[in-house]
Amino acid sequence: MKRTPARRTSARFTPGARTGVAIVSVALLLTACGTSQGGGTTEPTEAQTALGAMEGSVSLLAWPGYVEDGTNDPEVDWVSAFEDETGCTVTSKTYGTSDEAFSLMKTGDYDVVAASGDASLRLVGAGDVAPVNTDLIPNYEGIFDFLKMQSWNSVDGVSYGIPHGYGANLLMYNTEVVTPAPTSWDVVFDKSSAYKGAVTAYDSPISLADAAVYLMTHQPELGIENPYALDETQLAASVQLFKDQRVNIGEYWSDYLKEVQAFETGDTVVGTTWQVIRNSLAEGTPAEVVLPEEGATGWSDTWMIAANAKSPNCAYAWLDYIASPEANAQATEYFGEAPSNAGACDFTVNPDHCEIFHAGDADYAAQIWYWSTPIAECLDGRTDVKCTDYSDWTTAWQEIKG
Known part of the structure; x- marks a missing residue:
């Protein structure tokens, strides 16, 4: 995925989380993901037990x-x-996509991602x-x-990082x-022909999960329990x-700036978006957002420490x-x-920020499936079938775009 920061004065978003997703074991994950995703050791690193000198x-x-x-x-500085x-x-580097981040972490140049x-x-x-x-991160207690x-x-009950924002x-x-006003994703799928040439979708293999969420409701016979x-x-049905x-x-x-422009000009009239994009539209742009009745995908970013930091x-x-109330609010x-x-x-600068974003609203959160890396060991707990992994999704996305 690729994202660009919002303008501070209007940055707002709607959050959510999906609970009850099966957690796979470390051994199975490393077998399923380590070999298929290209490189790296498959020996899990031990967690640090105590802090030393900075x-x-x-x-x-x-x-x-x-x-x-x-x-x-x-005026924007929490570092x-x-x-x-x-x-x-602090030294830092930004990246534009998750694939880029994955590659950069292999250089060994970064302590945290x-x-x-x-x-x-x-x-x-x-x-x-x-x-x-x-236990070495006191502000973890304040995380939702x-x-x-x-x-x-996390993997097999072991934490691999600290939640940032979502x-x-x-x-x-x-x-x-x-x-x-639409209430379903059908306007971008089964009924998208009504808006031919003016439909948009997020350009990433992980978008295949959007189709899977839709199919969970409209083709239940497929038996999809987790869109990842x-x-x-x-x-194949999602593709x-x-x-x-x-x-x-x-x-x-x-x-996101290109989608802003497309909605402002009317070249795009319907498609996947983020709340921040709606908030960034020029005043008077006739556009609104909705969380459709089928639910939606979403993201929850995690601060992770390099194995050889x-x-x-x-x-x-x-x-x-960065997990502290003050810094987390700023970022x-x-x-x-x-x-x-x-x-x-x-x-937060905007006292209504958390209400607008549904921050901490577990009921709202239950409608959202957060991005998770597809791996061969099925994340829904099935053991009688092999699931497709991220490389399969990447190949499929390339075929879709042609």
């Missing part, structure tokens, strides 16, 4: 907008306070990240419970063209839905700091997503 520096790899030190905007408190000088769910299990399976001892120990940030992949529509755990038949949609697509999007103590210090509001720490709601 090393004086820490190298971070993150989405744009996650590590702001005032360089981009003098300097960390450096002053810990003595750990902020990974989305379509990369986190690949990093675990490749042996590129280490288990995280949450429904974000902890989920399939995208959001939902919503349906946006032009209120003058798409009438009546698809056997060959289930994946076919996107192939049927393809003729009606105006353009796929990965840069050169500065593990500063890395732990960063994970604790997630700036980017345009819900905070992971309940206490962050007291520190």
